[in-house]
Amino acid sequence: MNYRSYEWRIITCLILLLMFIQVGGYWVVVQSNRTIAATTLDDELRIGAQVINRLLTLRHDRLDQAASVIARDFGLREALASGDLPTIRSMLDNHGKRMNASLMILSDLAHQPITLLAPGGGPVPTEVDAAALLGASQGAQIARLAVGHDQIYQLVSTPIMSPDLAGWLTMGFLLDETLLSDLGELNGIEVSVLSRTRDGMWGGLSSTLNDAVFRELELEAQAIGGWQLETQTGRFQMLSIPLDAEDAPELVMVLGLSLEEALVSYKKMETVILIMLVIGLLLSALAVYYVTRNMVGPLNRMAHLDSLTGLANRRLLGLAMQRAEAERLRMGTPYALFMLDLNKFKALNDTHGHAVGDQVLKTVAQRLLATLRSTDTVARQGGDEFVILLPGATENHIRQMAEKVVSVLTQPVEIGNQVITVGVSLGVAVADVSNTLAPEQLLNIADKALYRAKAGSSDYVLASSFAHDAPAPREDG
Known part of the structure; x- marks a missing residue:
């Protein structure tokens, strides 16, 4: 029997899975690009609509002022009288x-044209x-002068x-292609004006x-x-703006941008x-083949992680401390070491059993991982002892983290129907630019600080300097 056939099955499945993921990811990217392009165009159209509305309003106000001046002309009033x-x-x-007006209309009090x-x-x-003249006198800016009339005007009355x-006195200014082109060129937008015909189209x-x-x-x-227009020459993102009634408009201004032109840069990126x-x-296929053949992952986890908690083990902690020390020597970046253990943990094991003790250790590990930064390292030394490495930590941050760790770990632990409360003692040692101790010696100082914390009334002790002798013995737990 060829035992390597299982490896080939794993390789085949992983490669097919990678193909599915990458092709699926590519499809998601393509669809997302279309959605983003449409959303971007829609935003541009809405901004363009605001600009056009503002321009038309400013134009209306300016023309209205001019019309008011004409209406106050003494000769015109005398001729009308x-x-x-x-x-x-x-x-x-x-x-x-x-005024370059398209129409000049003089109407009576009932808005009938004179x-x-x-x-x-x-x-x-x-x-x-x-009715159109009445609407203009009441502030309507854009209207047709009659149902079925094929021209639309901006009116001032x-x-x-x-x-x-x-x-x-009503003045009409034709909204023709020249004016629409001037409005659209400000935003690079296509502008159209539509009216509803007698048959509702x-x-x-x-x-x-x-x-x-x-x-x-x-x-x-x-x-x-907003909506999309599918044409033989491509797709357009459109935005319809009512020019009269908001709920059932008879006149609309339609703004449009080519979706195909917007997608040109996206398609280059997709290629x-x-x-x-x-x-x-x-x-990826080569990597899958190599990793599957050599099975590096499981061995690497066995070599560097604690099997119970999933935290770093002594070996990985040593590598992390060496890296932090090298960074301190090279850049002057300080780091801190926390040595902590759980109070009365041996009594907890004796009372509740090792299974409960193991669960407590796992919970402690999870809480520490959730509390620390991604750049920090937390390791299990063995038993109920843990070490935390904080690279680049200031004194304020160290104190804050010490208090936070103590606070988090003294929270009750629920295991089944049992609620267990464990205490914690913490010793802290800091390696700054003046430090001359090796990381292992610094760890011994943190251990002495931990002993002082357990012996005193404080939950943690920040060691500034101690003798380099071995730490004094302490009771387990």
């Missing part, structure tokens, strides 16, 4: 040309809806007082999109919020990731 329509039209035409004209001789709508209210009024995409937009447009994935998979 006398009913001199030719003079009124002449004045409106002159003011409209100066006269309307297009400055410079442009096309004049055949009908004007009084101001009262004509002579001295009482004599009528309303959306019809395009003006747009900066190309004709093919604009026709598909008319078919797929949504009235409110690099795919190449790295293939290379990584080959290297």
